Amino acid sequence: MSAGPVPAEVIDAGQRIEVERAWPGRGKLTFAGSDPRGRVRAGSVDRQGQVKLLAHAVDPKLPGLSELAAHGRLVAHRPGKRAVIAVESGFVKLTRSPVAPVVERAERGERIAAAAGLAAAAVLEHGEDRVRFSVVPGTDAHHLGGVATARSWRSWWGDFGEAWVDFAGAPTDGLPLHDAEAELAVVQRWVDRAIDFGAADPVLARRGLAALAPVLLAAAGPVGVSHRDLHDKQVMFADAGVGILDFDTLAWGELALDQANLIEHAQLRRRQGRWSPQAAAVVERTGFDLAERLQVPAPRLAAYRWATRLRLGCVYAFRPPWRELAALLLAEAADEDFLIDTSPNPPADREESVS
Numbered sequence: 001m002s003a004g005p006v007p008a009e010v011i012d013a014g015q016r017i018e019v020e021r022a023w024p025g026r027g028k029l030t031f032a033g034s035d036p037r038g039r040v041r042a043g044s045v046d047r048q049g050q051v052k053l054l055a056h057a058v059d060p061k062l063p064g065l066s067e068l069a070a071h072g073r074l075v076a077h078r079p080g081k082r083a084v085i086a087v088e089s090g091f092v093k094l095t096r097s098p099v100a101p102v103v104e105r106a107e108r109g110e111r112i113a114a115a116a117g118l119a120a121a122a123v124l125e126h127g128e129d130r131v132r133f134s135v136v137p138g139t140d141a142h143h144l145g146g147v148a149t150a151r152s153w154r155s156w157w158g159d160f161g162e163a164w165v166d167f168a169g170a171p172t173d174g175l176p177l178h179d180a181e182a183e184l185a186v187v188q189r190w191v192d193r194a195i196d197f198g199a200a201d202p203v204l205a206r207r208g209l210a211a212l213a214p215v216l217l218a219a220a221g222p223v224g225v226s227h228r229d230l231h232d233k234q235v236m237f238a239d240a241g242v243g244i245l246d247f248d249t250l251a252w253g254e255l256a257l258d259q260a261n262l263i264e265h266a267q268l269r270r271r272q273g274r275w276s277p278q279a280a281a282v283v284e285r286t287g288f289d290l291a292e293r294l295q296v297p298a299p300r301l302a303a304y305r306w307a308t309r310l311r312l313g314c315v316y317a318f319r320p321p322w323r324e325l326a327a328l329l330l331a332e333a334a335d336e337d338f339l340i341d342t343s344p345n346p347p348a349d350r351e352e353s354v355s
Helices: 065-070 099-115 150-168 180-196 202-216 256-272 277-293 298-318 320-333
Strands: 009-012 015-024 028-034 040-046 051-053 073-078 082-087 090-095 123-126 130-133 223-226 235-238 241-244 251-254
Touching: 009 040, 009 051, 015 180, 015 298, 015 320, 028 073, 040 073, 065 073, 065 082, 065 090, 090 099, 099 123, 099 130, 099 150, 099 241, 150 223, 150 241, 150 277, 180 202, 180 251, 180 298, 202 298, 202 320, 251 256, 256 277, 256 298, 256 320, 277 298, 298 320
Parallel strands: none
Antiparallel strands: 009 015, 015 028, 028 040, 040 051, 073 082, 082 090, 090 130, 123 130, 223 251, 235 241
């Protein structure tokens, strides 16, 4: 397999920057990774392979970044777009995009979450280019999946499932619509980007998209509140309860979307070696159980899982550590007879760690 359009590492003053992810843009890719000191480093690479590495916590298009990072810790950086800085009183999201929609969705998401018994970040203050949020207590499920006991893991996801039924059933008035046509457009954008930058096999990507489209656009299933980016890194577990992060994509649409995303990410973590089969099975079962409780027809869940797998195949094609896995996801999603078993493996009942 070729190295792809994203360098696996960048050398800066003799230090190796390990590139973890990249985002396709107009004429270039932007990327982020970490240096030997564990600091976030970001930069860009053009179509000729010319790399431009930014200094730590420096971004000409985010002029407030350096000052914020000097009094906190940079935890995420998408060059030219946004950054997240951990500060003493919470987290600051710095962005070039208009702040008003971010604030509006965050406040609406917090209210919906609170009514469902979920913790969520409160908007503490906001300015022209930034929003400061409170901290959601706990540890994200992504990391806990490798260390939690089976009993704790099942209990947490059981609590999540109970709360998510109420979250999904909250009033949707005023939320933007994200239907199957909109979801197909998201997948198509990722397919186009992956092909354009040579990150994915164009034959497989186009075949998968062509086969998916009529299935995804078939008769819609039940609708409700949709997080739209629901996966293990967005779910927080603590002694005090369950929390949920990031309402930037909050909308209303088919309930199948969030459950498909949850199930497919659980399978992804297993295939990455992040989670054991037992840990992944618990989360898969949560997704399937929720789909049943929310009366999502099996064909709609399968359709959205197909869309999610195709999208993830393209997204992870821009992440150097996972290019081979991304190619497998893409090949699976390109199968015109793509069928997904709707019965997950039963979760382990043992008391030991699910790692």
